[in-house]
Amino acid sequence: MLPLARSSGMLRPMPTHPRPYHHGNLRDALLDAAERLLERKGAGALALRAIARAAHVTHTAAYHHFDDREALLRALAARGFDRFAAALASAGQRAPPERGFLEVGVAYVRFAAEHPALFRLMFGAEVARGRRADDALGAASDRALGVLLDGVRASAPGLDEAAVRRRAAAAWAIVHGLSGLLLDGQLAALGLGSEDPERVAREILSGEPT
Amino acid sequence: MLPLARSSGMLRPMPTHPRPYHHGNLRDALLDAAERLLERKGAGALALRAIARAAHVTHTAAYHHFDDREALLRALAARGFDRFAAALASAGQRAPPERGFLEVGVAYVRFAAEHPALFRLMFGAEVARGRRADDALGAASDRALGVLLDGVRASAPGLDEAAVRRRAAAAWAIVHGLSGLLLDGQLAALGLGSEDPERVAREILSGEPT
DNA sequence: ACCTGAACACCGTTCAAGT
């Protein structure tokens, strides 16, 4: 099956499926490899060369599918926003309408706690730089935002659009800030760090604001 | 004054004060240079070698003052938290007590908007990794948190400590999330991006939560 | 004590070349 001239004498070979990827879509394979690296070793492992290595291709092959390293990271972030939107939507659908917004907010924080590196990538500076020019990324993050808006509408029916957007902005700020502080371990300084993230989110989201 | 064997024939020389830094504290000089690079060119410019170059020393000299690159970044973040705490405290002192908390929150968002790269560094992953082991960083960020707690206490006197901390966590989450979304340009998707950040902060902070 | 210079194993990007 595989030609012998695989060159990598010092690399330990993949135990299963040593497929050469000469045919299928390398684009998805690179994103899969990048996601694996991100979850297993953190954002520092997302070097373009390391990603290509993990996908068993030369690093220059990546340039046939992405403009540069940041474009690859944006595509990875777009994937993250897709899963994010799905997780939020599923939480909203499982909950009774009047508690829809609360459960979407809790799911927001839970996603951040469960995928810290991906969450940081999605909202980080490297991805933000080219966000406006990346249509796929914009569409994916708009989908996530749409779920949040739907949650607000379901919890408080009859609100006009401006009020919905104001309320959604405040809600988004709370859950987004809570997620960030949680990932940084900053809530520990307030004696709230050791508790279950979901419980903290639920407590703060259902409490009074100021 | 300066010995001729400065080697850098191709580099344009500094127009003023070509001091050799062989005497003073290189530690502060490196942090000054790093801060300049961060503000002028963003986080991507914070290579250890580029920082040393900007401070007119060999890159290996930095290792006599910092364990590694991340330790330098943490020291820079600690400086940021010092200024951050001062900005928050000054805003709190200028405001009447009952509005102290609101003005501290607005100052929080304003700091993020005025120093986006520094703010991201302070709360970013590279600094978070070694945060627990860095005493100076912990002390500086605790000072900032203390100002926030004081603001809550001033706005709602007579609260017990647990309530103060819960309220501070919610307030922190709001302003922190608002800052993050603002820096990412995400609020634009809600039609709130083009407005003045301070106005948005004031509107959301004084509005109702859910 | 503080800084330098050489060395090592990386990195992103470009370009000519292969199939």
Place this chain on the structure above:
DNA sequence: ACCTGAACACCGTTCAAGT
């Protein structure tokens, strides 16, 4: 159309050496 190999200018870190 898709991938490789060589090259360029970087990078963080270590280590022996200089003053």
